[in-house]
Amino acid sequence: MKNLFFLVFFFSLNSYSQNSFILKKDGTKIEISDKFNDFGIINIDKRISYVIPGKTWEKYITYKDLDYASFGQYVFKSFIIKKKQKGYFVLADDVDKRLVCLVTTVTTKQGKSLYSTITYYDILVLDLNNNIIETLYFKGTSKSLDHVELRKKVPELIKRNFKNCPKVIERMESFNTNDEYFMDILGFFDSPVYLKCN
Numbered sequence: 001m002k003n004l005f006f007l008v009f010f011f012s013l014n015s016y017s018q019n020s021f022i023l024k025k026d027g028t029k030i031e032i033s034d035k036f037n038d039f040g041i042i043n044i045d046k047r048i049s050y051v052i053p054g055k056t057w058e059k060y061i062t063y064k065d066l067d068y069a070s071f072g073q074y075v076f077k078s079f080i081i082k083k084k085q086k087g088y089f090v091l092a093d094d095v096d097k098r099l100v101c102l103v104t105t106v107t108t109k110q111g112k113s114l115y116s117t118i119t120y121y122d123i124l125v126l127d128l129n130n131n132i133i134e135t136l137y138f139k140g141t142s143k144s145l146d147h148v149e150l151r152k153k154v155p156e157l158i159k160r161n162f163k164n165c166p167k168v169i170e171r172m173e174s175f176n177t178n179d180e181y182f183m184d185i186l187g188f189f190d191s192p193v194y195l196k197c198n
Contacts, residue, residue, distance in 0.1 A: 020071035022050060022061060025078075030061075032071055039071060043104055046085055048076065063087045075194040079130045088124065089192035092168040097133060097161060099168070100124050101189045103140070118142075121189055123154070125161045134161065143181050151182040165197035 020032040033053045040049035040058070048069060049058040063085045068077040075090045077100070088100035101123045108116050119140035125133040134157055138150040155176050162168045171193065177184040 020069075022048075022069045023067045024061070024065050025067045026065075032069070039069070039074075039076075041076065041087065041102075043087065043102065046087065048087070070194075073193045079126070081124075081126070081130050081132065088122075090194055091189070091192050092158075092162050092165055092195050092197060094162060094165055094197040097125055097127050099158065099162060100126060101192055103189055103192075121186065123157070123189065125157065140186050141183065148181050151185055154182075154185050154188070162197065165195065167195045168197065171195065 022030040022032060024030065030050075031053055033051045033055070042049065042060075046063040047060050048063075048066065049060050050069070051058060063078040066076075066078045066087070068075055068090075076087060077090050078085060078087045079100070080086070086102075088102045090098055090100050092099035101121065104120045104122065106118050106120065108118075110116070121136070121138055121140055123136040125135070127133055136150055136153060136157060138147045142148075155172060158172045159169060172185075172188050175185050175188040
């Protein structure tokens with residue numbers, strides 16, 4: 001059995017802001033075209049792709065060089081967590097912590113033409129020194145009891161850590177429908193809108 005794993009996540013969105021940019025760790029600011037529709041996260045290579053105004057080709061920046069990218073309602077930031085370079089969307093920023101997530105799709109090939117796709121959700125609450133306060137990691141569409149139970153923990157994790165962030169709790173609750181396998185809550189992370197608490 002031959003397995004090919006692709007840890008590539010391409011997040012497609014429309015940019016809503018005329019102020020989309022990338023801020024590099026050295027302080028350099030790169031304006032991003034507001035006309036592009038694809039913001040690519042290539043997690044296996046630890047880099048993102050973007051387009052600059054007036055150009056049609058993609059450029060790349062590694063997580064190592066990226067501080068954060070701001071575009072429309074979204075913020076993607078690089079972190080060093082447990083001595084490893086990582087990249088996550090920031091969903092909530094509070095005075096002493098932040099909620100971050102990365103949704104990754106893994107495609108497996110078995111044989112000549114059989115493919116399967118699994119989506120994983122990596123959710124972290126970090127302090128401002130990038131120490132993990134809490135974490136959840138689960139398969140998005142798995143109906144196994146273990147993964148359903150992990151998805152059920154999402155609302156409490158957010159309420160417990162972001163009780164001073166009514167906008168975050170309100171947005172999360174709009175996805176908290178208590179469906180049978182608790183999959184609707186995934187919409188909160190599938191569209192990782194950035195919200196500043198204060």
